[in-house]
Amino acid sequence: MAGTDFKQHPPKLSHPAPVIILIGAQLGENIGMTARAMLNCGLTELRLVNPKEGWPNAKALSASSGATEVIKNAQLYNSTAEAIADLNYLIGTTARPRDMSKPMLPVDTAIDTILEKKTAKCGLVFGCERVGLHNDDATLCDALLTIPLNPGFSSLNLAQAVLLVGYNWFSKACLLPPKLETISEKSPLAPKKELINFFERLENELDETGFLRAKEKRPTMVQNIRNIFLKADLTQQEVNTLHGIVKSLKS
């Protein structure tokens, strides 16, 4: 639809906008169309983990149809862990159920969950076009969201998936008054880099003690252990406590 008026200002939002993270996006066009869909919905912070065609990408700029600021300000990362390091709460987008201990939310509920975090810095993660989110990346998420669509034909283009998730967010963040204070505001969730530090430390210790020695089972065991702690919505203080516990048990 025609009708953009660049002279108008973006709407005032009652909540901080989540970051969009694309992991291993295959086509520059899709990144460009994602940027356009993001800006349609008032989302401006794009992070790219290892885009297949490299970065910057002229096709992305062209396909963004004027969402230049999103493309120009996009940040590039070599790993998911780096891309999510400063985020407090992370939701992965998936079209298929995962056999992992993690809340699986319809998009509507997922957005409510993000809005409840109020001032926490949230991220929405999208896997690559062909296979979606890798299990290792899904494991790093606090929850997974799925978009309820025609079950006989639910495959969405990457940018369309971002559009529907963004639209859900925009509809609620623009119209709803800020929610009342929640616990997570008083004690913000730990940044992801702190969680990942803890995971790696625990896994190192468990490698040493032989708990993870069964090589073929190690990836699943690591996923299961990470999921236990991710479900707990840990604060920084709690991560510190867990470090203390591991250190003490090892002594």
Add this chain to the structure above:
Amino acid sequence: MAGTDFKQHPPKLSHPAPVIILIGAQLGENIGMTARAMLNCGLTELRLVNPKEGWPNAKALSASSGATEVIKNAQLYNSTAEAIADLNYLIGTTARPRDMSKPMLPVDTAIDTILEKKTAKCGLVFGCERVGLHNDDATLCDALLTIPLNPGFSSLNLAQAVLLVGYNWFSKACLLPPKLETISEKSPLAPKKELINFFERLENELDETGFLRAKEKRPTMVQNIRNIFLKADLTQQEVNTLHGIVKSLKS
């Protein structure tokens, strides 16, 4: 997103699906992407009024990414009047206000209006990519709808506009989707006695190693540690894993 399962059946819908009418669509690709977005949302009836590149169109078929039935069954018309002849209620989609005596509804309200018509045959009209709906065509509509988006960047691709309108319709018209399965349904939460066993075992170990030696702080520390694990909604299997971790670290 990957994940379409063509073997599944489309959802049962509580209302007849509206017809999508594209007037003067310029690009075959956009018609194809529109068909894909329609089928994502359980919409199958597409009508084309004077598509600029003619019809049938190979680019449309290719861009539909498998929504072949929508493309193959699309009906071609020489005028808007013919294309809407059998419809009972018509809503036009526009990004800009029109100086005409006609209800201007946000998409959410427009879909409610369609659903209220119950068995009436409804149509949703989209103008061409460059200029949107012609005033003559808008005049034929019972109401106009607009999609509330970032007013600083509200220009949508044709297929994205269809997707957002279709998604609004599908979310409301499809019978409540089956409750999304969560792991905690498959793997019930651990009985409280198992949790308490784990807490006591951990606390005993931490008493031994001296982590809880500060007597006046011990009650608060124990509460904090228990809360970490209580927040995680642990399954029995996860409690077993935690026992294994503690045992391994202590060894």
